[in-house]
Amino acid sequence: xxxxxxxxxxLLQALSLCTxxxxxxxxxxxxxxxxxxAEQLVVRLDKDLQVPAGLTLSQPADDLDGxxxxxxxxxxxxxxxxxxxxxxSQVKLDxxxxxxxxxxxxxxxxxxxxxxxxxxxxxQKLQSRKEFIHTVSIEALMRVKExxxxxxxxxxxxxxx
Numbered sequence: 001x002x003x004x005x006x007x008x009x010x011l012l013q014a015l016s017l018c019t020x021x022x023x024x025x026x027x028x029x030x031x032x033x034x035x036x037x038a039e040q041l042v043v044r045l046d047k048d049l050q051v052p053a054g055l056t057l058s059q060p061a062d063d064l065d066g067x068x069x070x071x072x073x074x075x076x077x078x079x080x081x082x083x084x085x086x087x088x089s090q091v092k093l094d095x096x097x098x099x100x101x102x103x104x105x106x107x108x109x110x111x112x113x114x115x116x117x118x119x120x121x122x123x124q125k126l127q128s129r130k131e132f133i134h135t136v137s138i139e140a141l142m143r144v145k146e147x148x149x150x151x152x153x154x155x156x157x158x159x160x161x
Contacts, residue, residue: 045145048087066160067106080140110161
């Protein structure tokens with residue numbers, strides 16, 4: 001009898017250590033927090049970002065491929081936003097808070113840590129034009145807003161480690 005209880009207890013311990021996916025309530029909380037943070041950031045961008053008339057984005061948005069790629073894209077754009085632009089310090093801080101939260105969540109809940117994906121698409125193109133700092137900053141801010149709106153429509157991509 002004692003042996004059976006000990007075996008059952010050690011089996012339960014092993015199972016609790018090997019959970020592959022986070023609990024649904026944790027995922028719901030995380031998605032809710034990311035949604036709130038992204039919505040607040042979009043509101044701030046709408047309020048603070050003065051886009052020159054007629055300026056549009058030509059390429060489609062960057063791809064969403066789980067938290068690692070979301071963090072890579074947002075950090076990449078954040079690094080391209082010049083601190084000398086008026087009103088961007090809070091936007092940059094908000095982007096850092098969102099990426100920090102996603103990184104922390106990913107490290108605590110994703111058992112298999114994929115390496116950060118390489119930069120591609122519009123972000124890679126912008127990074128090659130860093131010498132045009134204000135133009136690049138404005139486009140980076142526009143891309144962040146576009147990317148956040150895409151994320152808000154596809155919050156299920158956060159569930160993929």
